Amino acid sequence: MATIIDIQQEKALQVKNFEFTYAGADAPSIKKLDMPIAKNAITALIGPSGCGKTTLLRSFNRIHDLYPGNKYEGEILFNERNILTSKEDLISLRIKIGMIFQKPTAFPMSIYDNVAYGMRLQGIKNKTELNDRVEKALKDAAIWKEVKDRLKHDANGLSGGQQQRLCIARAIAVEPEVLLFDEPTSALDPISTAGIEELVVELKERVSIIIVTHNMQQAARVSDYTGFMYLGELIELGRTEEMFVTPREKLTEEYITGKFG
Amino acid sequence: MTHTQKRIIINNVIMTLSTLSAVIGMAFLFWILGVLVINGIDALNWNIFSQVGAPPGYEESGLKHALIGQLYIVGVATFAGVPLGIMAGTYLSEYGQKSKLAEIIRDISDIMMSAPSIVIGAFVYAIVVMPMGHFSAWAGSIALSIIMLPIILRTTDDMLQLVPSTLREAAFALGAPKYKVIIQVVYRGAKVGILTGVLLGVARVAGETAPLLFTSFNDNFLNTNMNEPMASLTVTMFNYATSPYEDWQKLGWAAAFILSMFILGLNIIARVFLMKKRIK
Ligand SMILES: Nc1ncnc2c1ncn2[C@@H]1O[C@H](COP(=O)(O)OP(=O)(O)O)[C@@H](O)[C@H]1O
Ligand SMILES: [Mg+2]
Numbered sequence: 052m053a054t055i056i057d058i059q060q061e062k063a064l065q066v067k068n069f070e071f072t073y074a075g076a077d078a079p080s081i082k083k084l085d086m087p088i089a090k091n092a093i094t095a096l097i098g099p100s101g102c103g104k105t106t107l108l109r110s111f112n113r114i115h116d117l118y119p120g121n122k123y124e125g126e127i128l129f130n131e132r133n134i135l136t137s138k139e140d141l142i143s144l145r146i147k148i149g150m151i152f153q154k155p156t157a158f159p160m161s162i163y164d165n166v167a168y169g170m171r172l173q174g175i176k177n178k179t180e181l182n183d184r185v186e187k188a189l190k191d192a193a194i195w196k197e198v199k200d201r202l203k204h205d206a207n208g209l210s211g212g213q214q215q216r217l218c219i220a221r222a223i224a225v226e227p228e229v230l231l232f233d234e235p236t237s238a239l240d241p242i243s244t245a246g247i248e249e250l251v252v253e254l255k256e257r258v259s260i261i262i263v264t265h266n267m268q269q270a271a272r273v274s275d276y277t278g279f280m281y282l283g284e285l286i287e288l289g290r291t292e293e294m295f296v297t298p299r300e301k302l303t304e305e306y307i308t309g310k311f312g
Numbered sequence: 313m314t315h316t317q318k319r320i321i322i323n324n325v326i327m328t329l330s331t332l333s334a335v336i337g338m339a340f341l342f343w344i345l346g347v348l349v350i351n352g353i354d355a356l357n358w359n360i361f362s363q364v365g366a367p368p369g370y371e372e373s374g375l376k377h378a379l380i381g382q383l384y385i386v387g388v389a390t391f392a393g394v395p396l397g398i399m400a401g402t403y404l405s406e407y408g409q410k411s412k413l414a415e416i417i418r419d420i421s422d423i424m425m426s427a428p429s430i431v432i433g434a435f436v437y438a439i440v441v442m443p444m445g446h447f448s449a450w451a452g453s454i455a456l457s458i459i460m461l462p463i464i465l466r467t468t469d470d471m472l473q474l475v476p477s478t479l480r481e482a483a484f485a486l487g488a489p490k491y492k493v494i495i496q497v498v499y500r501g502a503k504v505g506i507l508t509g510v511l512l513g514v515a516r517v518a519g520e521t522a523p524l525l526f527t528s529f530n531d532n533f534l535n536t537n538m539n540e541p542m543a544s545l546t547v548t549m550f551n552y553a554t555s556p557y558e559d560w561q562k563l564g565w566a567a568a569f570i571l572s573m574f575i576l577g578l579n580i581i582a583r584v585f586l587m588k589k590r591i592k
Contacts, residue, residue, distance in 0.1 A: 114481055146487040156482035159500045168496075169486040218482070225486065 054299045055085065055288045058276070063229050063259035064088040064111060065128040071106055074120025080106045082283045084125075088229075088276075093251065093260040095274035095291065097267055099312045103283040104263040108231050111261065112148045113141055129229075146173065148229040149222035149258075154238050155214035157206035162198050165206045165217055169225035184224055192220035193250055212243025219250060223258070230254065232262040236269070248273050267307055271295050279303045345572075352569020355562040360570075365532040365548070368557035375567055377534040378548035382571075384536060385452045385528055385544050386518050393457035393517075394464060394510055401468025401506075406494050418469070421462040432458050433523030441527055449535075449542035452528025456517040463516060467509025468502075475501040504589045508582045515578035519571060521546035545571045 065088070071081040081103045088094050096104040106115075113134065115121040126133040134144055146169070158165050166185045175181060185202075189195040194216040198209070206217055215235060222230060232251065236244040251260060251273055264270050270277050271291060278288040279302070287300045298304040306312055363374030400417070408414025436455040441447055475498050483493040499506070529541040530551060536542075545567050553564030 112485055114485060117481065117484060142487045142489060145485055150482070150485040152478050152482060154476075154478060156476075156478050158479065158483070158497050159503075168483075168488075172486060172488050172492065221486065 053085070053285050053287060055087070055285070056290065058087045058089050060092070061090040062087045063090040063129070064261075065126075066107075067126040067128065069107075069110070069123070069125035069127060071103075071110055071115070071124075072122040073106075074118065074122075079124075080283050081110075084283075084285050086278060086285050086288055088259060088261060090259050091255055091257075092275040093255050093262060093273055094276040094278060095270035096261065096263045096278050096280060097265070097270050097306075098280035098286075099306070100265065102280040104280055105233055106283075107280070108150075108233055108261060108263050110135075111229065111231055112145050112150055113139070114145075114150065116141060146225055147227050148231065149225065149227035150231045151215070151218055151222055151233070151235045153234045155211055155218055157209065157214045157217055159205070159207060161203050162206045162209070162217060163202040166221050166224050168221060173225065188220040188224035189217075191223055191254075192216045193246065194220060210243075212239050212246060215239060215243070215247060216250065219247075219254075223254065227258055229259045229261070232260065234263055234265060237265070244269075267295075279306060281306070348565075348569055348572055351562075351565040352572075355566035356569065360563070360566050364534045365543070365563075368555070368560050370559075373559065373563065375545070375548065375563060375570070377531065378543040378545045378567060379570070380534060380536065381449070381528070381531070381543035381548075382518070382545040384538065385449050385524070385542060386456060386514065388449070388453035388538065389456035389460060389517060390510075390514055392453065393460035393513065396457070397461050397464025397513070398468050398506060398510075400461070400465045401472065402494060404465070404469040405472035406490075406498065418466070421465050424458075424462040425466070428522075429455075429459055429520050430522035430526075433526035436523065437526040447527060447529035447541040449528045449538040449540065451526075452524045452542065452544065453538070455523035455527045456520060459520060459523065460513040460517045463513040464509050467512070468506050471502040471505030471509065472498055474505065504585050508585045508589075511578050511582040511585075515575045515582070518578070519546065519575055521550055525550075 066084055066086040069081060069084045069086075070079045072079040084107070096107065098104055109115050110123060110127060111129075111134075113123075115123075123135045125135070127135055129144075129148070158168060160168075163185055166188050167181050170181060170184060175184075186195065186199075189198060194213060197213060198204075198217075206214065209217060215238075219235075235251075236247050239247065248269065251262065254260060255275075262270075262274065274291045276288060277291045277294050279286045279294070279298075279300070281302055287294065287298065287303045289299065294303065295307060298307060359372060359374040360376075361374060361379065362376060363372050364377040365375070366373035404414050404417060408417070433455050436451050436458070440451040440454055444451070479497055479501060480493055483497045484490075488496070524544050524547050528544060528547070530547045531541050531543045533543075549564050549567035549571065551564075552560040552567065555561065555564075
């Protein structure tokens with residue numbers, strides 16, 4: 052059985068008896084998973100490749116629904132409501148739960164239009180409001196200084212690290228409650244990586260963060276809680292500083308000491 | 313003779329043969345282009361653009377009727393074929409994806425692409441010209457748009473599929489509805505590719521003669537009524553070039569030259585677009 056510590060604070064999300072099966076797969080990729088996600092904290096998901104970290108993360112904003120035939124079971128509670136029902140309004144869910152991908156996903160448009168994209172979707176047309184919020188988002192994502200003189204330039208002209216911060220700016224511009232990061236630095240150099248990590252830590256004052264990483268040092272550096280997954284199950288969830296020093300599960304210990312992975 | 317020597321000889325023989333073939337191929341291309349340019353430029357004058365067709369022997373004779381007819385027929389075909397092709401390609405890439413229906417449409421479209429254009433002309437003759445009882449520019453445009461459709465459909469499908477799915481996911485993840493993801497993100501990402509497909513599709517039909525012989529037929533005078541037969545550069549060129557009159561043959565050369573330059577131009581623009589895209 053999994054060891055899951057009792058989170059002594061408000062929860063952003065609560066996963067209950069959750070199972071996920073990909074279309075056409077005969078076995079679920081996530082099995083009977085229970086997991087609380089703390090509010091205004093960073094929860095890291097670690098585990099060997101293929102253990103289901105991405106699959107779990109992509110369930111929180113139901114991006115799996117873009118591909119037909121995928122099946123959810125159990126519950127994911129968000130603001131006391133199960134988001135896995137067919138009644139769920141996916142558009143407003145995704146406005147509240149944003150996502151940053153492994154590779155930067157700058158849209159083929161200007162830097163400004165990228166950041167304004169989510170706001171315009173919500174019908175915000177007022178130029179001053181858009182300008183203000185684009186500037187604020189870019190500042191919050193620590194990229195304002197680099198791009199303020201070329202807001203009208205194509206976003207694809209930015210470096211990988213800049214593009215990833217632009218994507219973060221775009222995501223926080225719509226003021227989400229939760230941000231999901233799937234290995235956001237795996238395509239970046241060490242300096243950009245450090246920048247993104249710093250940014251993620253700053254963001255937790257405003258949003259609850261779940262970050263998937265295959266890099267245990269990264270989990271140790273940025274997160275408050277760490278969940279270790281293995282073969283579609285959550286083996287252990289604990290406070291990060293405790294879990295890396297005194298893991299309670301044998302599998303966790305073997306993984307963080309590098310015996311497999 | 314050692315193994316290496318033998319290999320070197322075989323190598324040289326094959327290289328010589330393939331170079332020779334390339335040169336022969338190029339020679340024909342330049343021969344055609346050369347003859348075309350020499351005769352075409354020789355036949356060009358202001359009358360070509362300002363005068364309509366006249367009986368043989370008249371000084372004031374030109375291709376205005378055919379140029380304008382060509383623009384009408386190809387323009388209307390483009391107007392119909394491009395949106396239809398782009399929408400069908402969008403269906404295949406964004407909605408049908410790997411479904412049975414989508415795969416069947418792709419197969420049919422590939423077959424249509426290799427169908428002889430004269431067959432399409434005969435088809436439109438049967439379903440449009442016969443019921444109407446006479447040739448018309450509409451029928452010509454319909455035939456050309458049918459020929460254009462599979463080209464634009466497949467390039468749109470291919471180009472949209474080249475847009476990374478994470479880009480779509482990122483737009484959905486911001487709360488975008490599907491139609492906005494397609495129009496605002498996917499189309500933008502594939503814009504150059506789709507435009508190239510459109511140019512190549514237009515270039516392809518602009519040189520068609522056979523399907524027009526059955527449909528828009530010909531007219532020696534200026535006509536802008538789509539309900540009636542209309543001159544096109546290709547059919548006019550065919551008629552003039554095969555006539556026994558020297559001045560008509562000259563007009564035929566001029567038509568051939570203008571048409572070739574137009575199609576060459578479209579192809580070059582398409583290639584420049586593609587090159588720019590690759591550099592990016
Ligand atoms: N689109 C998919 N269809 C079917 N199975 C998938 C798909 N994506 C991932 N899987 C499977 O689900 C399991 C978990 O994958 P994933 O969540 O990507 O792992 P991780 O992110 O931890 O490396 C793996 O066994 C993988 O093969
Ligand atoms: Mg993953």
